[in-house]
Amino acid sequence: MHSLQRSQSFERLKIQPILRIAALEKRYASGLQALKRVDLEISRGEIFALLGPNGAGKTTLINIVCGIVTPSAGSVTVGGHDIITSYRAARSLIGLVPQELAITPFETVWQTVCFSRGLFGKPADVAFTEKILRDVALWDRRNSKIVTLSGGMKRRVLIAKALVHEPQVLFLDEPTAGVDVELRQDMWQVVRQLRAAGVTIILTTHYIEEAELMADRVAVIDKGEIILVEEKRALMQKMGQKRLTLHLSRPLTAIPPQLAPYQLALNGRDLVYSYDTQAGETRITRLLDDLDAAGIEFKDLETTQSSLEDIFVNLVHKK
């Protein structure tokens, strides 16, 4: 198992990264430092999830790579092409699905998708454009004006616009924000197909389940800094943390010594037990028995799954 992992990581080293970000900084005119010396390498064919709270710098990072925001310092290459000096070659490789539903309202789906293909210098290709529209389930609405579409459909139009010029790197900025479950699943289906075709996918999301479901690697960004880049499996172990909170009937001054092995945290009337759902046993039954033996009574109990936000807060606090 260990050697397999090692050979996999060697495999990755051999391949030149499709996206290389080095010492990237962005300070806005307002003085806000949106990115602080960000270094990141993303391999070809990877699904990479960028996680972080609002205002962490996710969109700034994506917009710099795509040419919408000018970097203050540092360098970015896409497929080996510098985004400033060889912007044509670099941008030709990139598809961007922005967070906002920004599409001109009065064109038809077909027109706006063909426009995107032309904008990226690709000759019109009716068959390919049809395939893309079928993939995102918009073929039936190809002659509808954008203004008549629902939010979810507009989101799909944006995806079609980003895919129609055959990018090798696809950025999905909060692709599932405000999107219903069914569409979300359709969307991940498209993402899987793309990955199978060798497209690198970089997505930002608030939903940890999505990152968990889709991503090969995950990065956490906060206040303009990447504070963690990890294989999904490693993150999953952290995600496995669950907490059992017991609301005590009477406040406790100290945790009795016989309960020490559980490493409980006392928080006023709340006794908190953290355990790993991935572990062989959770020891919950034994803990409850021991509490009973110690004469500690509780009125109520609840369990909570540590969310991305929790992990995130932990990471930030540890720093």
Place this chain on the structure above:
Amino acid sequence: MNWRAVTAIYAFEMDRTRRTILQSIVAPVITTSLYFVVFGAAIGMRIQEINGVQYGAFIVPGLVMLTLLTQSVTNASFGIYFPRFTGTIYEVLSAPISPFEILIGYVGAAATKSIILGVIILITAAFFVPLRIAHPVWMVAFLLLTAATFSLLGFIIGIWADGFEQLQFVPLLLITPLTFLGGTFYSIDVLPPAWQTVTLFNPVVYLVSGFRWSFYEISDVHVGVSLAMTAVFLAVCLALLGWIFKTGYRLKT
């Protein structure tokens, strides 16, 4: 050159014109026809010839210029402001396309549209008054140069504007007054000497004068001066746009 991208932007903008034909083409033509009826027919009957040209015919070049200027500015400013307003500008900014190519697409479409309008108005005018074009090549040159220059100005306004109000501000409160005071409906010879001097600070005077010269060989200022002033204005617009694209002003943060 990414000509496909230029074509895509150009075609997109021209399509917008086609879609809004009532507002884009019919409205300016009706407005201009009203000018002919009021100034050319009703008032023109009481005005004697100016430098040997019937008054109705005299105002034609000025009216074409009026349309050309306002339409170039309006079309180009709206063309680039609307994507900024809706957020769709992200796509143009992230495409493998140079600022110059973006300009050709948007400004080319705006200029084409205003030239089409100018020609329609000329044809309409021919029904009302006897038209004579002494220097067709110069006439076309002035038409193209003016359309391009004011479309560039419109593009700048579209990038500068922070709301629809500002977008309307320049055409309504700057271009229209300057055109009316720029000798569209009169020769500046009729003004008192002091006002003649003031008028020379109005750039539109040079455009109207040069354009009118290409029709009737009469002008308020020498045609060479007209041409030079237009070229200067073109250069200023290009320099300003060079700065905009270099700094990313209002386009990129």
